[in-house]
Amino acid sequence: MFIINCPYCGEREQSEFKAGGEAHIVRPKQPTELSDDEWAEYLFMRKNIKGIQFERWVHTHGCRKWFNMVRDTSNDEIKAVYKMGEKPPAK
Amino acid sequence: MIKNLRVKTSKFIDETYKISFKFNGTTYYGYKGDTLASALLANDIHLVGRSFKYHRPRGIMTAGSEEPNAIVQLHSNTSRTEPNVRATEIEIYEGLEALSQNCWPSVKFDIGGINNFLSPILPAGFYYKTFMWPANFWEKYEYFIRKSAGLGKSPTESDPDVYEHKYIHCDVLVIGAGISGIMAAKTAAKNGFKTLLVDEKPYLGGSTIYQNSEHFKINNQISSSWLEKEINEIKKINNLEIKTRTSVAAFHGYNFLLARENLTDHLPLENRDNKTRHRLLKIRAKKVINATGSLERPLIFDNNDRPGIMLSSAIEKYANLFGVVCGEKNVLFTNNDSVYETAICLYQKGINIEAIIDNRENVDSKLIKETEKNNIKVYKGYTVVNTSGYKRINKISIMQLSKDGQKVVGSKIVIACDCLGISGGWTPAVHLFTQSGGKLKFRDEDQVFIPNIYPSNQISLGSCNGDFTLDEILTNIPKALKDFLDINKTDYENLEVQSSFNKSKRNIWLLPSDKVIGRTKSFVDYQNDATAKDIKLALREGFRSIEHVKRYTTTGMGTDQGKLGNMHALGIISETAGSKMGELGTTTFRPPYTPLTFGTIVGRNVGEYFDIFRKTPIHEWHVQNKAEFENVGQWKRAWYYPKEGENMYDAVQRESKAARDSAGILDASTLGKIDIQGTDASEFLNRVYTNAWNKLAIGKCRYGLMLNEDGMVYDDGVTTRLGENHYIMTTTTGGAATVLGKLEDYLQTEWPELDVYLTSVTDHYATVSVCGPNSKKIVSQLIPDLDFSDENFPHMSFKNTKIGKIKCRVMRISFTGEHSYEINVQANYGKSLWEKCMEAGKEFNITPYGTETMHLLRAEKGFIIVGQDTDATMTPIDLQMDWIVSKKKYDFIGKRSLYRSDTIREDRKQLVGLLTENPNEVLEEGAQIVADINKSPIEMLGHVTSSYYSPNLKKSIALGVVRGGKNMMGQKLIIPMENKQINVTVADPVFLDKENKRLNA
Structure with missing residues (x-):
C-alpha cells in the first residue's frame, strides 16, 4: 500500500484513494463529428505501460478532488502529483 | 520407561515450574520455557506425525518457525482447536493438549502408511495424471482424496477469542532480535530514531544468546555474555519499543508491514478469557532494518526424513537453550564447519557423539582439530547413502564420495545411531526482503541468494x-x-572479535547414492513429500520454469512454504537442466511468512461488524412489524411484511393487490439523493442525462436516464427542479455513491468551467411513498392546507409544504403506475411521518409493502430496474426507451456511442415482455430463452430478467432480453428448464394501464 501526496491534503494512505485510469485523455469537444474509429480511440484505447505512466487519481475518502500522478508501474514509485489542469512534468 | 534427557540446568528453563500437558492422549511433563517440541524430546518422543502423501513417520526436524514435520492439532473438538501448529514454536502451558496430524487411527499405526509402499506408482503429478479420467468421476475421487489427505481439522464452533488491529508508525523498524537486530535497534534508538524491535520468539538474542563457546568472543567476553549486556541496555532506552512473540507476516511496498503479535497462546486456557489473543500490527516505518537471520539447510540423501534426523543447529539449540538431549548416540553429517560447533557443545555437556561425516575431503580448521582432539571420529570425504529405522532412526550407511562428488565409491560402513544431525550450510532468510520487491543476487562461492537491489528505504x-x-x-x-542512519559513530567501532569459523563448504545439492535415483527417497520438501526423484521426473516431462516445477511436484507449497528445501529444489533443477542458479531465479516468496489465524486477519470485523449495514430512520418500525429484510448495497431494506402464516409469495400477493386496490406505503429513504446547485445546473443535467432539462419548469419533476460514455445505461431516477439554480436528483439505492463520483469526475476534469455544486443528501432525508387510488385522500389529511387538485398539483410536480410545523417536500411521482406521493422530511422525523401516514391511512387499509412488491408493481408497468433488467450491455434503444433519448441535444454522455456500428445492430438483445402459455406458470429469473430446441448446439437468444405472478392481472408476467426481440412481438419462444419446456409469447413490456389512467386518477 503506497502513500500518496494529495495536492490538496498532503500525504495519505492509498486506501483513501481510487485510481481513475490514464491521464490527459480529453473528451472530444464535438463527438458527433468523429468517425467510429476516432470515437473508439477515445473510448477504449488506454496505455498499460511497464514503467512511467501518467494517471488520474481521486481522493475519494478525503477531499474528493481529482488530480494527476506520474507513477512508475514497475515499482510503484510516485514521481510527481499535480492538480487537474496543471501542466504535466517533463518525463 | 521414561528417561531423563535433560542435561544440565539451562537458564532459559525454570525447572522449579513443572507443567503437565497431553500429547496423543498421554500426559507428559515439561518445564516453563519449553516448547512442545523440546518437552516431547525431553520425554524421548521423536515420532510426532505422519507425512502428507506417503504417511511416513516423521519427527521434529528443527527448533523454529521453519519446521516442516512437527505440526499438531491443539485442543481437538473444542472451540479453541487449531490445526497446523508448529510444535517447535508453541510454548507449553498447563493443560495443553496436542494431537498428531495426517494419521489414522494413530501416529504409531497409520493405515495410510501403505502409500509408502505404493510410492513407486505415486510419482509427481500422480493426481493430475490419474484422476482425470473419466472426467465425471472426479467428484467420487475427490471425496476419498480429501478424506485421506488434509492437514488437520478446522474448528466447527465459533472462536471465543478476541483479536484486534493496531496501526504503528515508527522511524525505524528492526525485524529480528538476534545479535544484528539488537545492535541495530540500540544504535537507531540512541540516535533519536523512534524504533520498534520485533522478534517471533519469546526471548531476545537469537542464536547468539545461547552460544557458550570459548571460540566466539567479543571484547574478550563469550559472545552470549556480551550480547546479554547489550540486551539489558536496550531495555532501558525510552524511544525503543520491543515486541517479542511478534512475527512479521508481510512486507509490502512503501515500508508497510503486517506483523502478528501473539499475546495469549502461551497461557493456560483459563487465563485467556477477556484478553486479546492476537494483534495484527499494521506498521508504517520510515526505515526498515532486516535482521531476519538465516535458516540451516538440510542435506538431500536417501531416506533423509526418519524421526531422529534433525538439523544440527536444532540439536545444539535443544541442548543449550532447553537443556534437552536429542539422542544418546549422535552422528553429525555436514558439508561445512558449523556442525563442529554443535559437536563441541554436545561433547562439553557429556553427550556422546559416534561420528561426524563430512563430505569435504581435505579440510581442516581450529574447530575440526579440537573435535578430533576429543576423540570424535571424523569421516572426511564421505556421504550418508541410506538410513534405517521405521519410527526412529537406528543406523546409517556411509560411503566415500568420488573426487567430483557425482558418485560413491568403496564399501559401505554402517554406523548405529539414534539421532542424526545434518547441516547443508545456511540460507539467508530473505523472504520478507523479496516480498517488499527486493531483487536478489546469487553468490557462487557458497551458493546463496543475498539481497541486491532494495525497492524502499531498508537494509x-x-x-x-x-x-x-x-x-x-x-x-x-x-x-x-x-x-543507513546517516550518523557519525556507533558503539561498535573496533570491537575485538574472536571467531573460529572456517567458511569452506562443499555444496552438493543431491548427494549421490549407490542406488539408482528411481529407487531412492531423498526428500526435498518434507511437508509435501516431494523427492529429488519427483523434481527430476518433472524436468524429464518437459517442465522448465521453476514456478511450473513447483506446482507440478508441490515442492514448497506446504504451510512452511518450503523454507528448508526450496534451495535444494532449485539446485537440482539447475544441475539437471544445466542452467545457472543465478539465472534460474527463485520461486516467489509470498506473505504470510508463517501462517496467520483467520482471527488475526479479520480482527474486530466479526459478527455485526463484519459488513457494516445502513438503516433508514424508519428501520425500527419495520423490525417491530416483523418485516423480512433484503440487502441492497449496504442498506437493509424491508423486503416484505409477512402476516401470521404467510410465506413470501402470499405476503407479496396481498401487498401488491392492496396497493392497487386502495393504498400502499413504502420506505423509499434509501434512494440516493444529490443536491445540485449553481448557475449551470440545468446545463449540467442536460449533459449527464439523455433527455432535455433546460425547459423543465421550477416545481416540476422529470425522469432521467444516465449512460456511460459507451452508451450503456448506468443509472436512472427522478430529478426535481426546486428553484432557478437548484435541483434534487434521485439515484438508484445501490448506485448513489458511484453516480456522485461520476458526476464529480466530469465536473472537475471535463467541465471545470461549469458553475455547479454537488452535495450528497441521501442520509439527510427520510422518504415515505404513499401510492394507490386512495393515496390522495390519505396525504391530504396530513396536509389539509394544500390544494391537491390535478391543476395545482399534477403528476410529476412538487410542493414545498409543512406537516404541522415540520417542513417537507412532496413529489407527485410514481414507480408503481399508481397515483402516488413521495414525502421527504428531515431524517429524524421519518418514523413519525411514517406513523402519521399509517394512522391517516387506517380507514383505507393502508398496507406497508417492501421491495419485492415494489418490484412486482413496477414490472406490471414495464418499468426497468437498472442492474436487474439491464447489465452493462444495454442501451436505452435496447430497452425500447427511445422516447427518452433527445434527438435535438448536440451532446450528452454516451450520445456518440448510440450510433456506433455495434450499438445500431438490429440483432442486439432487447427488452421485451414475456407471457407464458399457461398463465399460472411463473418463469425463473435468469432462465435462458431459445427459439429452436432441436438445433444443436441450441442457440441462446437471451434470458428472463424479471418474473412475477401478478395478482392484479391474474397471470404470470415477465421481462426478458431477447436478441432482436423488438421485432418479435407475438412470436412464440421456448424456455427450456431442467425437466420441462415452457412456451412463451413475446409481448409489450407494459402489461398494465398503458394509457396511464391510474396515474391521473
Whole structure:
C-alpha cells in the first residue's frame, strides 16, 4: 500500500484513494463529428505501460478532488502529483 | 520407561515450574520455557506425525518457525482447536493438549502408511495424471482424496477469542532480535530514531544468546555474555519499543508491514478469557532494518526424513537453550564447519557423539582439530547413502564420495545411531526482503541468494545479508548502520572479535547414492513429500520454469512454504537442466511468512461488524412489524411484511393487490439523493442525462436516464427542479455513491468551467411513498392546507409544504403506475411521518409493502430496474426507451456511442415482455430463452430478467432480453428448464394501464 501526496491534503494512505485510469485523455469537444474509429480511440484505447505512466487519481475518502500522478508501474514509485489542469512534468 | 534427557540446568528453563500437558492422549511433563517440541524430546518422543502423501513417520526436524514435520492439532473438538501448529514454536502451558496430524487411527499405526509402499506408482503429478479420467468421476475421487489427505481439522464452533488491529508508525523498524537486530535497534534508538524491535520468539538474542563457546568472543567476553549486556541496555532506552512473540507476516511496498503479535497462546486456557489473543500490527516505518537471520539447510540423501534426523543447529539449540538431549548416540553429517560447533557443545555437556561425516575431503580448521582432539571420529570425504529405522532412526550407511562428488565409491560402513544431525550450510532468510520487491543476487562461492537491489528505504544486516561469521557481522554492521542512519559513530567501532569459523563448504545439492535415483527417497520438501526423484521426473516431462516445477511436484507449497528445501529444489533443477542458479531465479516468496489465524486477519470485523449495514430512520418500525429484510448495497431494506402464516409469495400477493386496490406505503429513504446547485445546473443535467432539462419548469419533476460514455445505461431516477439554480436528483439505492463520483469526475476534469455544486443528501432525508387510488385522500389529511387538485398539483410536480410545523417536500411521482406521493422530511422525523401516514391511512387499509412488491408493481408497468433488467450491455434503444433519448441535444454522455456500428445492430438483445402459455406458470429469473430446441448446439437468444405472478392481472408476467426481440412481438419462444419446456409469447413490456389512467386518477 503506497502513500500518496494529495495536492490538496498532503500525504495519505492509498486506501483513501481510487485510481481513475490514464491521464490527459480529453473528451472530444464535438463527438458527433468523429468517425467510429476516432470515437473508439477515445473510448477504449488506454496505455498499460511497464514503467512511467501518467494517471488520474481521486481522493475519494478525503477531499474528493481529482488530480494527476506520474507513477512508475514497475515499482510503484510516485514521481510527481499535480492538480487537474496543471501542466504535466517533463518525463 | 521414561528417561531423563535433560542435561544440565539451562537458564532459559525454570525447572522449579513443572507443567503437565497431553500429547496423543498421554500426559507428559515439561518445564516453563519449553516448547512442545523440546518437552516431547525431553520425554524421548521423536515420532510426532505422519507425512502428507506417503504417511511416513516423521519427527521434529528443527527448533523454529521453519519446521516442516512437527505440526499438531491443539485442543481437538473444542472451540479453541487449531490445526497446523508448529510444535517447535508453541510454548507449553498447563493443560495443553496436542494431537498428531495426517494419521489414522494413530501416529504409531497409520493405515495410510501403505502409500509408502505404493510410492513407486505415486510419482509427481500422480493426481493430475490419474484422476482425470473419466472426467465425471472426479467428484467420487475427490471425496476419498480429501478424506485421506488434509492437514488437520478446522474448528466447527465459533472462536471465543478476541483479536484486534493496531496501526504503528515508527522511524525505524528492526525485524529480528538476534545479535544484528539488537545492535541495530540500540544504535537507531540512541540516535533519536523512534524504533520498534520485533522478534517471533519469546526471548531476545537469537542464536547468539545461547552460544557458550570459548571460540566466539567479543571484547574478550563469550559472545552470549556480551550480547546479554547489550540486551539489558536496550531495555532501558525510552524511544525503543520491543515486541517479542511478534512475527512479521508481510512486507509490502512503501515500508508497510503486517506483523502478528501473539499475546495469549502461551497461557493456560483459563487465563485467556477477556484478553486479546492476537494483534495484527499494521506498521508504517520510515526505515526498515532486516535482521531476519538465516535458516540451516538440510542435506538431500536417501531416506533423509526418519524421526531422529534433525538439523544440527536444532540439536545444539535443544541442548543449550532447553537443556534437552536429542539422542544418546549422535552422528553429525555436514558439508561445512558449523556442525563442529554443535559437536563441541554436545561433547562439553557429556553427550556422546559416534561420528561426524563430512563430505569435504581435505579440510581442516581450529574447530575440526579440537573435535578430533576429543576423540570424535571424523569421516572426511564421505556421504550418508541410506538410513534405517521405521519410527526412529537406528543406523546409517556411509560411503566415500568420488573426487567430483557425482558418485560413491568403496564399501559401505554402517554406523548405529539414534539421532542424526545434518547441516547443508545456511540460507539467508530473505523472504520478507523479496516480498517488499527486493531483487536478489546469487553468490557462487557458497551458493546463496543475498539481497541486491532494495525497492524502499531498508537494509539487511547479519546473516540474512549473507554474513554468516561473527567477525563478518560485527565488522560490517557499524559501517552499514552509519550509512543507513546517516550518523557519525556507533558503539561498535573496533570491537575485538574472536571467531573460529572456517567458511569452506562443499555444496552438493543431491548427494549421490549407490542406488539408482528411481529407487531412492531423498526428500526435498518434507511437508509435501516431494523427492529429488519427483523434481527430476518433472524436468524429464518437459517442465522448465521453476514456478511450473513447483506446482507440478508441490515442492514448497506446504504451510512452511518450503523454507528448508526450496534451495535444494532449485539446485537440482539447475544441475539437471544445466542452467545457472543465478539465472534460474527463485520461486516467489509470498506473505504470510508463517501462517496467520483467520482471527488475526479479520480482527474486530466479526459478527455485526463484519459488513457494516445502513438503516433508514424508519428501520425500527419495520423490525417491530416483523418485516423480512433484503440487502441492497449496504442498506437493509424491508423486503416484505409477512402476516401470521404467510410465506413470501402470499405476503407479496396481498401487498401488491392492496396497493392497487386502495393504498400502499413504502420506505423509499434509501434512494440516493444529490443536491445540485449553481448557475449551470440545468446545463449540467442536460449533459449527464439523455433527455432535455433546460425547459423543465421550477416545481416540476422529470425522469432521467444516465449512460456511460459507451452508451450503456448506468443509472436512472427522478430529478426535481426546486428553484432557478437548484435541483434534487434521485439515484438508484445501490448506485448513489458511484453516480456522485461520476458526476464529480466530469465536473472537475471535463467541465471545470461549469458553475455547479454537488452535495450528497441521501442520509439527510427520510422518504415515505404513499401510492394507490386512495393515496390522495390519505396525504391530504396530513396536509389539509394544500390544494391537491390535478391543476395545482399534477403528476410529476412538487410542493414545498409543512406537516404541522415540520417542513417537507412532496413529489407527485410514481414507480408503481399508481397515483402516488413521495414525502421527504428531515431524517429524524421519518418514523413519525411514517406513523402519521399509517394512522391517516387506517380507514383505507393502508398496507406497508417492501421491495419485492415494489418490484412486482413496477414490472406490471414495464418499468426497468437498472442492474436487474439491464447489465452493462444495454442501451436505452435496447430497452425500447427511445422516447427518452433527445434527438435535438448536440451532446450528452454516451450520445456518440448510440450510433456506433455495434450499438445500431438490429440483432442486439432487447427488452421485451414475456407471457407464458399457461398463465399460472411463473418463469425463473435468469432462465435462458431459445427459439429452436432441436438445433444443436441450441442457440441462446437471451434470458428472463424479471418474473412475477401478478395478482392484479391474474397471470404470470415477465421481462426478458431477447436478441432482436423488438421485432418479435407475438412470436412464440421456448424456455427450456431442467425437466420441462415452457412456451412463451413475446409481448409489450407494459402489461398494465398503458394509457396511464391510474396515474391521473
